[in-house]
Amino acid sequence: MGEIYKVPVGPIHIALEEPVYFKVNVHGETVENVDILSGFVHRGMEALVLRRNYLQNMIVTERTCSLCSNNHPFTYIMAVEKIAGVRIPERAEYLRVIADEVKRAASHLFNVSMLAHLVGFHSLMTQTMETREVLQDVKESIWGNRMDLGANTIGGVKYDLDKDQIKYLLGKLISLKKPVRELAAIYRDNRIVRARTEGVGVLTKEDALRLGVVGPTARGSGVDNDIRKAYPYAAYSKLDWDVVLEDGCDVRARALVRLKEVFQAIDLVEQCLSKLPEGPVALQGYPRIPAGEGVARTEAPRGELFFYVKSDGSSKPERMKWRVPTYLNWEALKVMMPGNKIADISVIFNSIDPCISCTER
Amino acid sequence: MEIDKKEMAALLLTEFHVYIESGFDHRFSHEDHLGNVDMYISLHDKEDIHAVALLIKKHNGRVVTITPYVVDKGFEIAYHFDAYGIVITVTLLTEDSSVDSITSNLKSADWTEREMQDLFNIKLLGHPNPDRLILDEKMAQGIFKEYMTLSDAMTGAATNTLWERINEAKGEQDG
Numbered sequence: 039m040g041e042i043y044k045v046p047v048g049p050i051h052i053a054l055e056e057p058v059y060f061k062v063n064v065h066g067e068t069v070e071n072v073d074i075l076s077g078f079v080h081r082g083m084e085a086l087v088l089r090r091n092y093l094q095n096m097i098v099t100e101r102t103c104s105l106c107s108n109n110h111p112f113t114y115i116m117a118v119e120k121i122a123g124v125r126i127p128e129r130a131e132y133l134r135v136i137a138d139e140v141k142r143a144a145s146h147l148f149n150v151s152m153l154a155h156l157v158g159f160h161s162l163m164t165q166t167m168e169t170r171e172v173l174q175d176v177k178e179s180i181w182g183n184r185m186d187l188g189a190n191t192i193g194g195v196k197y198d199l200d201k202d203q204i205k206y207l208l209g210k211l212i213s214l215k216k217p218v219r220e221l222a223a224i225y226r227d228n229r230i231v232r233a234r235t236e237g238v239g240v241l242t243k244e245d246a247l248r249l250g251v252v253g254p255t256a257r258g259s260g261v262d263n264d265i266r267k268a269y270p271y272a273a274y275s276k277l278d279w280d281v282v283l284e285d286g287c288d289v290r291a292r293a294l295v296r297l298k299e300v301f302q303a304i305d306l307v308e309q310c311l312s313k314l315p316e317g318p319v320a321l322q323g324y325p326r327i328p329a330g331e332g333v334a335r336t337e338a339p340r341g342e343l344f345f346y347v348k349s350d351g352s353s354k355p356e357r358m359k360w361r362v363p364t365y366l367n368w369e370a371l372k373v374m375m376p377g378n379k380i381a382d383i384s385v386i387f388n389s390i391d392p393c394i395s396c397t398e399r
Numbered sequence: 400m401e402i403d404k405k406e407m408a409a410l411l412l413t414e415f416h417v418y419i420e421s422g423f424d425h426r427f428s429h430e431d432h433l434g435n436v437d438m439y440i441s442l443h444d445k446e447d448i449h450a451v452a453l454l455i456k457k458h459n460g461r462v463v464t465i466t467p468y469v470v471d472k473g474f475e476i477a478y479h480f481d482a483y484g485i486v487i488t489v490t491l492l493t494e495d496s497s498v499d500s501i502t503s504n505l506k507s508a509d510w511t512e513r514e515m516q517d518l519f520n521i522k523l524l525g526h527p528n529p530d531r532l533i534l535d536e537k538m539a540q541g542i543f544k545e546y547m548t549l550s551d552a553m554t555g556a557a558t559n560t561l562w563e564r565i566n567e568a569k570g571e572q573d574g
Contacts, residue, residue, distance in 0.1 A: 250507030
C-alpha cells in the first residue's frame with residue numbers, strides 16, 4: 039500500500055483558464071477523492087443588478103460570461119416579460135431561437151476543441167477552432183459582435199434579418215456541415231481521442247439524476263432534461279427536433295452530445311429561417327413592470343439556466359437570482375474523478391464545460 | 400408520453416395539503432400559452448421545508464436554486480424546485496436566520512445552501528457538508544452584507560461609507 043498524497047490543482051493552474059481550486063488526494067497516479075473550492079472571482083452581480091433598472095440589466099446580465107452570453111439576457115427578459123404579462127411577436131420568437139442556436143453551436147465547438155487541446159491533439163484543436171471561426175464571422179456580420187450579440191430586448195428582439203442576410207446565414211451554415219461532419223468523425227473514431235476519453239470520468243445515470251446535473255453533462259449519461267422540450271419557450275415547440283442523448287456516461291459521450299447538438303443547432307436555424315413569419319420583431323415601447331415575481335429557464339449550451347426576478351413595481355428589481363448550469367455540475371466532478379489518473383483531471387474538468395465566470399456571478 | 404402540467408400541478412397541490420402540517424398559502428400559478436406552469440407557495444412554518452423536500456424527492460424532482468432576501472422580520476427564502484417540468488417556488492420566513500438543510504434529501508441543494516450561508520450568514524441546520532464555498536475561512540460569513548458590497552464599491556460609494564461601517568462595528572465590539 040502506497041501513501042496518499044495531496045495534490046493542489048489551482049486556484050491558478052496552467053490547465054485551468056479560470057481560477058478554481060481542487061484539493062486532490064492521490065494514491066500513486068490514481069485520484070482517490072477531490073474537494074472543490076470556488077469564490078476566487080466572485081463579482082457580486084446579484085447585488086449590482088438591484089442598483090440598475092430593468093433595461094440596464096439586459097446589458098449587465100449579458101456580461102455574466104461570454105460563451106453563453108446570449109442566454110443570460112434572454113432568460114432574464116423572459117422572466118421580466120412574465121411579470122409584465124406580455125407576449126412577444128411570433129417573428130421575435132423565431133429570431134430568439136436563431137441567435138441562441140448560433141451561440142450554442144459556437145460554444146460546443148469551443149468546448150470540444152479544448153478537449154482536443156487537453157489530450158494533446160493540437161491539429162484537431164486548431165481545425166475545430168478554424169471551423170468555429172465561421173460562426174464567429176456570422177455573429178460579427180449579423181449582430182455586430184463576436185460574443186455579446188445584444189439580440190434580445192424586453193418585448194422582442196433588437197435585430198431583424200432581411201433576404202440578403204438570410205441567404206448569407208444559410209450559405210454559411212451549409213458550408214459548416216462538411217467540416218463539422220469530418221471533425222465529429224475524428225472525435226468519435228480516432229484512436230488517441232478514444233483512448234483518452236472512453237471510460238474516463240464516468241457519471242452513471244443514477245448519479246446524474248441524484249446530483250441533478252444539467253445540459254450535455256446529463257444527456258451524456260442518458261438523462262433527458264433538455265429545457266427546450268421540458269419547459270418550452272420561444273419557438274422551440276414549433277420546430278421538429280429530438281433531444282440528443284448518449285449512454286456512454288463518460289467524457290466521450292459528453293463530447294458526442296455536443297457535436298451532435300452542433301448539427302442540431304444548424305438544423306434548427308435552417309427550420310427557423312424557412313418558417314420565419316412576417317411581422318414586427320418587438321412590441322411598441324417597453325411595458326411597465328408591475329409588482330410581482332417571475333421565473334424563466336432556457337437551455338444554455340451548458341444546460342439549464344434559471345432566473346428568478348422579484349419586482350416591487352419600481353424601475354429596478356427588488357431581488358434577482360440566477361442559477362447557471364455549471365453550478366449544479368461541479369459536484370458531479372467528485373463522482374467523475376476518483377479512480378482516474380492525474381493526467382485525466384483536466385480532461386474530466388473540461389467535460390462538464392465549466393464556466394467559472396458564470397458560477398461566480 | 401406528454402405530461403399535462405396543469406393536471407400534474409393540481410395533483411402536487413393536493414399532496415402539498417397532505418404533507419405540509421402547518422399549512423401554506425398558494426399565492427398564484429402562472430400558466431403560459433405553451434403549457435408551462437409555475438407555482439408559487441408560501442409556508443406558514445419554516446420547518447415544513449423538510450416535508451416539501453420529501454415530497455419533491457418522492458416525485459424525482461430536484462432543487463433548481465434557492466433565493467434568500469432580506470425582509471423587515473429577517474429573511475425570506477424562496478426555494479425553486481422542478482418536478483415534471485413544473486417550477487414550484489416555495490417561500491418561507493426565518494426570523495432567527497436559521498433554516499433546516501434539505502441537502503440530505505435533495506443533493507441538488509448542496510452548493511446553493513452553502514452559498515446562502517456564506518453570503519447571507521443564514522445558519523443551516525443539519526447540512527452534511529457545511530464547509531465554506533465562496534468565502535475564505537478568514538472572512539466572516541455574511542461580510543458582504545455587513546460592510547460593503549462590491550457593487551457599492553464599484554458605483555463609487557466606497558471609502559468613507561466603508562470605514563464608517565467598520566468603525567461603527569469596531570466601536571460596538573470595543574465598547
